[in-house]
Amino acid sequence: MAHIHYKFSSKLSYDTVVFDGPNISLTDLKKQIMGREKLRAGDCDLQIINAQTKEEDGGHIPKGSSVIVRRIPLIGAKSSSNSKTNHKYVCF
Template sequence: MSGVHYKFSSKLSYDVVTFHGHSISLGDLKRQIMARERLKVANCDLQILKAETSEEYSDDAQIPKNVSVIVKRVPARATCVSMKL
């Protein structure tokens, strides 16, 4: 089993998400973290940052095994934006 160590910026200790293979997609990592932390998809989204550099992972990123990341909760992205003129 492979794993990614994650922690929310407000927490002191890391938790681990386990998976098979050498890497995990950013979307799969977010889903597993949200399930473990019992977060609702409709209420928020997660921003995943490299622990060493605070650089954000892009949407199509593959996160390698044995990496540490920082997780931040952000407002859910709206799929449709309506503008009033």
């Protein structure tokens, strides 16, 4: 079993995603992280950054990698704490 270590930029410690194969697609990694963290795909997207190079990862991530995750709110998504639609733009 292969693994990737991930942590949200606001956390100090890493968690682990386990998968089969030499690498995992970015889409599958996001799905696994969202499932483990109980995030809904309709509320946000995840930005995945290589922890060593600080560059945004794309495509496939090789086993044994460490990544930093940032939650990016979707524009126009309904807030879980508010029934109104959020139409504010998010700038980073």
